[in-house]
Amino acid sequence: MAGRNTIATSPLPAQKTKLSDHPASANWGDRIFYNLVRLSALFVIILSSLLVIELFHGSWEAINKFGIGFIWGTTWDPVKEEFGTLPTIIGTLVKSLLALIIAVPISIGAAVYIAIFAPKWLRGPLSYLVESLAAIPSVIFGLWGLFVLVPIVRVIQIWLKGHFGWFPLFSGPAVYGVGVLAAGIILAIMITPIITAISRDIIRSVPKSQMEGMLALGATRWEAIRKAILPYCRVGLAGAVILGLGRALGETMAVTMVGGNAFALITSLFDPVHSMASQIASEFSEATYSLYISSLIYVGLVLFGITIIINILAQILIWKISNGKVGIIE
Amino acid sequence: MATATQSKLHVTDLHFRRRKIADRLAFIALSACAGITVFMLLIILSYIFYKGATQIDWNFLTALPKPAGEPGGGIRNALIGSVIIVALASLMAMPIGIGTAIFLNEFPSFWVGRAIRFLADVLTAVPSIVVGLAVYTLVVRPMGSFSGFSGSVAYAFIMIPIIIITAQEALRLVPSNLREASLALGVPRWRTILMIVLPVSSRALLTGLILAVARALGETAPMLFTSFGNAFGNVNISKPTATVPVVIYRYATGPYDDWHSQAWAAAFILVGVILLASIITRFVIRSKFDE
Incomplete structure (x- = not known):
């Protein structure tokens, strides 16, 4: 217990000063206020736990019936009341990986440009435009994807199938337009601003001397970026990419609208297949009995588990390099 | 040679x-x-x-939807529904978010603070559809029906971590000599926070709130299991309530051309409001990158 006058004399936000150490010595107003804000912080912990508890609660029936085997089950048959979710997990992963393949080079390229090459007057507006792309809701990307992107993808599919139809990835039906390819492209557009914004902050957190040292030795700017900057922050960039992956895995509306919702194992880039989120979104209103609903919530629980693991991994990588001072929200 | x-x-x-x-x-x-x-x-x-x-015309903004397949009609119900649900969500999320930020910043305790901040970071990454499912079993099932209220709870879930993160940043930027000056004059800490710290950071706090509202306005997936939808001008939050993003989804994936063009119109309004919010926040407080 600290003394009575601690509050008045201590420098405030310093890490060591804790009002919590001496609630008895504070005046009644302070005590009430402290407990109120502590209560709201406690509420955040309760809310997070409720989230997990309710997911388990909602999916309990399906967990009891199918156990952990639900994850590698390949049947989804509401008529026979048999559910397993492996194809949607694979569908989610393939779509998200495709999105990463498209988005990562563009995002990191854009981040390097904004952080290093762009003239000073252009940096602010560029960052702002990129972040505006992140502010557009998923359902809008879905709408745009459905009416603009899908017809374009259909043309590309027909062309690819005509010329490279022997290649297994392009062997699927080319008639729909909706499918893995369209979903991958729309996801790529959606995660680009996130990866760009975080990578930009990470690249800017590299000490200037790194680049200046290379330039002083006679390197060109590109050489300095490639050999001094990117290696220096590769851990943080990996974090940014993984964060983008986490976002792609959980994206719902756009993928539901352009992914072509069929429950099947992926065989080619043109297949219309479900991802986990799209299956939940599109089947929930048709789920007529409780085991069906419970199974859909179980899919949500699996999705939750995957995104949480991936995001914690990303947070650790990003925190490591930048102490958390990056991102879109701030 | x-x-x-x-x-x-x-x-x-x-x-x-x-x-x-x-x-x-x-x-x-x-x-x-x-x-x-x-x-x-x-x-x-x-x-x-x-x-x-x-x-977009006056009719589109003020009329109720026509029965499926009939041309015409508007989205008044969805506009009102979105405003009510998001306003209620803000009322739930704001005190909790700002209170938590005050706890984190003004009463720093290393481990608890770090743990809660980490939770907030993780919560921002939870897919919104998962939040919808959790609120479905938490609120919709016990209440026995889809409702605007459950939609607000889902939005509050999504807004709270955003408000915590932005508010903590806002409070962090308040110079500590302001606090010290107030405390030195004998003002208790709670009044210092309410009368000095919060007013000084109010613009940044407002920015965070607007960001959270803009984010919530566009969220669709959780509404599919919570507020659901309603073709009538419902303002009772214990009943299913229409929201703009859900209407865009339903109309875009529906079979009628008239629905499609209404989906575009609703999308125009939604994106317009969100971008307007982002422009306002940009000029209320300039982005970190410019400093």
Whole structure:
């Protein structure tokens, strides 16, 4: 217990000063206020736990019936009341990986440009435009994807199938337009601003001397970026990419609208297949009995588990390099 | 002798030129990457403007939807529903979010603070559809029906971590000598926080709130299991309530051309409001990157 006058004399936000150490010595107003804000912080912990508890609660029936085997089950048959979710997990992963393949080079390229090459007057507006792309809701990307992107993808599919139809990835039906390819492209557009914004902050957190040292030795700017900057922050960039992956895995509306919702194992880039989120979104209103609903919530629980693991991994990588001072929200 | 030196020079010259060209190409490629990103934004926005702006008239904003298949009608119910649900969500999320931020910043305790901040970071990453499912079993099932209220709870879940993160940043930027001056005058800590710290950071706090509201306004997936939808002008939050993003989803995936054009019009309004919010926050408080 600290003394009575601690509050008045201590420098405030310093890490060591804790009002919590001496609630008895504070005046009644302070005590009430402290407990109120502590209560709201406690509420955040309760809310997070409720989230997990309710997911388990909602999916309990399906967990009891199918156990952990639900994850590698390949049947989804509401008529026979048999559910397993492996194809949607694979569908989610393939779509998200495709999105990463498209988005990562563009995002990191854009981040390097904004952080290093762009003239000073252009940096602010560029960052702002990129972040505006992140502010557009998923359902809008879905709408745009459905009416603009899908017809374009259909043309590309027909062309690819005509010329490279022997290649297994392009062997699927080319008639729909909706499918893995369209979903991958729309996801790529959606995660680009996130990866760009975080990578930009990470690249800017590299000490200037790194680049200046290379330039002083006679390197060109590109050489300095490639050999001094990117290696220096590769851990943080990996974090940014993984964060983008986490976002792609959980994206719902756009993928539901352009992914072509069929429950099947992926065989080619043109297949219309479900991802986990799209299956939940599109089947929930048709789920007529409780085991069906419970199974859909179980899919949500699996999705939750995957995104949480991936995001914690990303947070650790990003925190490591930048102490958390990056991102879109701030 | 002279020719040897010359050719040697020539070789380094070539080598140098190659590095120069690589540098140039890299510059072009990198700026192209930034260009593509901005280009995608502009293309999507202009397409929404082109398809949506022409559809909007007074009737669209003030009329209720017509039965499926009949042309005409508007989205009054969804506009009102979205406003009510998001306003109620803000009322739930704001005290908790700002209270938590005050706890984190003004009463720092290393481990608890770090743990809660970490939770907030993780919560921002929870897919919104998962939040919807949790609120479905938490609120919708016990209440026995989809409701606007459950939609507010889902939105509050999504808004709270955003408000915590932005508010903590806002409070952090308040100079500590302001606090010390107030405390030195004998003002209790709670009054110092309420009368000095919060007013000083109010613009930044407002920015965070607007960001959270803008984010919630566009969230669709959780509403599918919570507020659901309603074709009538319902303002009772214990009943299913229409929201703008859900209407866009239903109309876009529906079979009628008239629905499609209404989806574009609704999208135009939604994107317009969200971008307006982002422009306002940008001029209320300038972005970190400009400083």
